[in-house]
Amino acid sequence: MTSGGAGGAQPTAADLDAADPLALIRDDFDLPEGIYLVGNSLGALPKAARDYVMTELDRWGHLGVEGHFRGKLAWKDYHGLLTEQLASLVGAHADEVVAMNALTVNLHLLMVSFYRPTAIRHKILIESHAFPSDHFAAESQIRHHGFDPTTSLVTIEPRPGHETLHRKDILEAIAHAGETLALVLLPGVQYYTGQVLPMEDITNAAHAVGAVVGFDLAHAAGNIEIDLHDWDVDFAAWCTYKYLNSGPGGVAGAFVHRRHVTDQSLPKFLGWWGTNQATRFEMATEFDAIDSVESWQLSNAPVLPMATLRASLDIIDKAGGMPALRAKSERQIGYFDRRLSEALGDRVTNITPVALQERGCQYALRVTNGEGRRVFAELEAARVLCDWREPDVIRVAPVPLYNSFTDIDRFVQILDETVR
Ligand SMILES: *Cc1c(COP(=O)(O)O)cnc(C)c1O
Secondary structure (H helix, E strand, O other), rough: EEEEEEEOOOOHHHHHOOOOOOOHHHEEEOOOOEEEOOOOOOOOOOOOHHHHHHHHHHHHHHHHHHOOOOOOHHHHHHHHHHHHHHHHHOOOOHHHEEEEOOHHHHHHHHHHHHOOOOOOEEEEEOOOOHHHHHHHHHHHHHHHHOOHHHHHHHEEEOOOOOOOOHEEEEEHHHHHHOOOOOOEEEEOOOOOEEEOOOOHHHHHHHOOOOOEEEEEEOOOOOOOOHHHHOOOOOOOEEEOOOOOOOOOOOOOOOEEEEHHHOOOOOOOOOOOOHOHHHHHHHOOOOOOOOOHHHHHHHOOOOOHHHHHHHHHHHHHHHHOHHHHHHHHHHHHHHHHHHHHHHHHHHHHEEEEOOOOOOOOEEEEEEOOOOOOOHHHHHHHHHOOOOOEEEOOOOEEOOOOHHHHHHHHOOOHHHHHHHHH
């Protein structure tokens, strides 16, 4: 049985793959055997990553310490090779974005600057189902400043019987916290439900009460179109091993709005990579901040993980960047929705919002007969790579860079056989 369903007039997966201008990009990746639908957790390996890394190993072997200073790939400037591409993915200017550290580290470093509680304004607003690392980071920042999370951590949650957050509830919670609200820390895309939050509205609402806004873009960067600068977001951080395919533990991204990057009154944890290059190697102990987000850097940057990320960003450029990827993603979402309803009807529900502007490529599927765990185990046994998230959701993400319409079709067929 192949795709198409009963209608006949509807295009099949093969038709859609044949018409897909990005279909060949898949060949730029190594995909594990089976159907890889878990790029929301760890993106696939860009084949060229091997060359990019080998180049740096060779440079190390041939140049030793001089690799820091020699040529276009000089390691002391290597992070700068990533800046333009990362900035374009999140809608930022080059002086607003830097590749550094890991996601949770960056959240902490940015909160050092942007969470400055006072007796009146001390609250952080997060979601009640925040990714644990974000929850821990916010909670520990509150304690670090001598406040108590029971009074300073405000959480928002879906209405009873609902899976996702209401835009109105988020904005009301912000308005309600008012002058007690120091920081809003929310995801761009919710990791469990796949819901895209209205980042611009949230930013406006937070600024209206005098609060600062930071977004965790772990599930948003490389998945949806983002305009951090124009939305006036204060700061953001994201990992690159999900939709940006940098590999396990890859280097993360950080954004600070241009309004803040040269503000030397912001408290900041300092390291030598944040001082001006011209004087850095004179080893003076006077901090001379780089006039960009690079002044938040602490340490000389991890070149090998940045090399794998470059390989991936070059493929994303070749594909036409986020607009082209999102256009394909929307076609895949339309196809996936159609196949799910044709094949499975109400035996499986997707808790991800239906409206395109409220979702990225990730689906959060719930098997309605309560046998989600068994179904997930059988999917695994059938070499469908997806993931299980407690309490009862199977996450699958067709990633437009390397997933085909045929992957989606085969997944739906296997799911259908498994749920039966
Ligand atoms: C993936 C993810 C993380 C992981 O944090 P690391 O510091 O990269 O380990 C944190 N928060 C969210 C929302 C995530 O989706």
